[in-house]
Amino acid sequence: MKGVHVAVSDLTRTFESVHGQNPVHALGPVSFHINPGEFLSVVGPSGCGKSTLMECIAGLTTPTSGRIVVGDVTVSGEVPSGVGVVFQENAAFPWLTVDENISFGLKHSNVTLPANEIRNRVDEAIELIGLQAFKSHYPSQLSGGMRQRVAIARTLVTKPDFILMDEPFGALDPQTRLLMGDELLKIWRASGATVFLITHSLEEAVLLSDRVLAMTARPGKIKTEIKTPWSKDRTTDISSSPQFGQLVSELWGVMREESKLAMAQSERIA
Amino acid sequence: MISRVALMRIAVVGVSILTLEVLCRTGIITPQVVVAPSIMLITLINMIFSGEVTTNFESTFYSALTAILISVVLGISGGLLLWRVNRLRRVLEPVLAAYYSVPVFVFYPILIALFGMNNMPIIMIGVLFGVVSMIVNSLNGFDRIPLVYLKAAQTYKLSAWQITYLIRIPAALPQMMTGFKLTVAYSFIGVIAAEFILSTSGLGYAIAYAYNNFETRTMYALMLLIMIVVSIINICLMSIEKKLLTRRGVI
Secondary structure, three states: OOOOOEEEEEEEEEEOOOOOOOOEEEEEEEEEEEOOOOEEEEEOOOOOOHHHHHHHHOOOOOOOEEEEEEOOEEOOOOOOOOEEEEOOOOOOOOOOOHHHHHHHHHHOOOOOOOHHHHHHHHHHHHHHOOOHHHOOOOHHHOOHHHHHHHHHHHHHOOOOOEEEEEOOOOOOOHHHHHHHHHHHHHHHHHHOOEEEEEOOOHHHHHHHOOEEEEEOOOOEOEEEEEEOOOOOOOOHHHHHOHHHHHHHHHHHHHHHHHHHHHHHHHHHHO | OOOHHHHHHHHHHHHHHHHHHHHHHOOOOOOOOOOOHHHHHHHHHHHHHHOOOHHHHHHHHHHHHHHHHHHHHHHHHHHHHHHHOHHHHHHHHHHHHHHHHOOHHHHHHHHHHHHOOOOHHHHHHHHHHHHHHHHHHHHHHHHOOOHHHHHHHHHOOOOHHHHHHHHHHHHHHHHHHHHHHHHHHHHHHHHHHHHHHHOOOOHHHHHHHHHHOOOHHHHHHHHHHHHHHHHHHHHHHHHHHHHHHHHHOOO
């Protein structure tokens, strides 16, 4: 792919008033781009419109103004092809087994794949997330971390070249988060996909990404951009390097004020 | 292992049956009023083996199953329609909520006028009894589908029809199952009650016939049959429901 993979220009999103309240200007204007194969994270205080930003890029929400181009398609009203989304909440379908959840997207896509191709891809994905022994389990029988791995595998089997993740490890404990981070880096390297990750953990963002965008409190704009010096075959071991600590505190220095602002905003609502 | 409470429950039923047996056998309750449970059972077994009940049994089951089937199809599609068309829902919701306070049974003459003296009015009474529970519970189920499932569906580019049968209906299944259990019970009540008064076949008709001819034994045997069959159906439905809910992690 030439040049940029994803280009976001002057994106804003305003939520219309409900029951006579003032309309909420949630996001923007923001402009940025993502290079092909890049791992980009977005951090920001709660309520800054990170999830809205992701939903706009994924075509799940229509922006109020601005333009999003993914590959060579302008996003409007539907999810562009080659895009996979991992949601914040537990999105694994509880009525399907692990195996059925992972094969769901392949079985029901408009491109019909031969049965053995589906089988191979699903087996590969299950092996990747290490849930071979839980193939015929239902999500309710799995731990939170396993469930989230299913959600990730379900997205990966469709072989997206652009993966959007909204706080995918939010519900996990810090140790599992680190392990999952390593998994994600492995997957990213193996697939060559472009990754857009939303997280509220500054450490996670610095650890995993090539580049981190820090957002302001609502309405979310891009406050700063930090490039990390990590090589492509990094692991979460870099968290012990002095550079890591330096980058995290640099990021926190920028974010502190915005987080305070966001806290004040939420207190005003409450 | 059966729990203590379950054992107690079985004991209560057993003791009640035994008491009735004793009261009947000692003549405290006369056979004109109630026959002994053992006689009910023996009469029923004889009737089953002589083939006496077969036609009526089939007729009732045919009517009830048809009523249930129609209720389920109408109920789910009705639920979907109301869920989709919010204005219609706002108009109809109070009517649905008050529905079971109306004795719909009184409409049977209209149904006869519409469908004639065959089993259609009976099936329709079964539907009238059963369908609303299916509508209300499907609607409730559709309301509770987490938004994230539908967002995921969008990323898979499913068509509206695929979203309905691949996501909405399976996601709403636990609530639908609650509705279905009630629908089965209500449809049976409707069908059997209708057979009492407007039929020349079916278990309801046979009970009324035996009653009018002072065939107390036959009457109680048929009642027992209905109780047994409905209990078996309920046990099956409950075990299916339990499996479903366990799988979803609800219980």
